[in-house]
Amino acid sequence: MEQETKREKVHHVFQKIYKRYDAMNSLISFNQHKTWRRKADELVAARPGDHIIDVCCGTGDWTMSLAEKVGAAGRVVGLDFSDNMLKIAKMKQAANQFEHVQLVNGDAMDLPYEDASFDRATIGFGLRNVPDYLTVLKEINRVLRPGGTLVCLETSQTKIPVYRQLYFIYFRFMMPILGKLFAGSYKEYAWLNESASKFPDQKTLSKLFEQAGFADISVRSLMGGIAAIHRGIKA
Template sequence: MKDAADELARSFGYEMVDPAEKATKVRQVFDRVAARYDLMNDLMSGGVHRLWKDALVDWLAPRKGLTHLDVAGGTGDVAFRIMDRVGGEAAIAVCDINHAMLEVGRDRAIDRGLVHGLSWVTGDAMALPFKDKSVDSYTIAFGIRNVTHIDRALGEAYRVLKPGGRFLCLEFSRLIIPQLRPIYDQYSLRMIPAMGKLVAGDAESYRYLVESIRRFPDQKTFAGLIGRAGFDLVKLRNLSGGIAAIHSGWRL
């Protein structure tokens, strides 16, 4: 399992890079795609990513008065869902290393009239700018595979959660229906970069995003990494046949 984290630290899609350079390269990708990020998510998934994020928040079952941290959630999709569930009665920090993504999220929040209860923080998942044991719950959606050292990010999630706090991660994963893999591979490896070029004027960024999915550990391996970080009661749920998966853990 340690090998899985080490290999991911060196991989930028299918390219192997110095881990010290990876964060900069990933940040440049999201600088380029920020303006079209949500539109491309809709096009790439046929809107299904919205159902996956709904499922994430369903499993979180947020309560009023919680202190929540959403990491790598710059455009606000998960934070807005949580805020809607609790009727605006929550303190939610959206933390993202990419300032351009946060600007998109802040603009969307203003358009929705959400000016209270949300904070937008530039920060690294591997070195969160939050105190120990300071949040009730932590989510990260489609972000952890872009982190250089996922073991450090998981350790930071554990650090900032209060005892009894909940960790939830939504991420692309491995299909559990072998017959669908050739179709999925053809679509994602060929069609998504072409779509990125047409819609966002950037095929290479979307080629990286597709390749990074292939490099990410499978469901069982990732669950093991979550357990190694100290979390208990680790569970997972496959979505859409394993195209995506939600992993859950508790700091007890």
């Protein structure tokens, strides 16, 4: 798929599903996405006063979690290219009264920040939706300070026989049906299956981390490999 075509398609998807996005995440992951994010939070190891960017922040759940950890002395930027998704994030920011959170409509392929602007970076279930994975990883590396940490939580490719087939049957057939029944969005959730099925496995993504300039890369497999947390340090 051409990069611009993918960008337009993904933008349309998230502009449409934003109202039911959080509820659908809980439904299709059997509420596991919250547990996975807590595990990813442990690897981020955010500290009071840190400056963090949450790329492809969506409705802002991870952004707000990070804001709690850095405190008022810190700063968290949540960046996403869907203004509708950011509307939900802004409601969460207002509810939490987080003045140290900045929500930005921006492009993950061209982050609007100077080199070495952040101590840590996160991207949760967003990398698979960008036009070019390596470009985004390089951009995140660029805006991190030396020694800065990137934590990526994403779907992955399980290698377990039978389990792998069941996983793809669920994603290909059941998830779009659930999307139609509970969010009125069959085609949009069919796209999410497509983006997950084409996403690199854990080894391939680790190599992309290396190519982007990250070192000390670690991988934590989740639920038999259907999701994974990658962590890398900027050299």
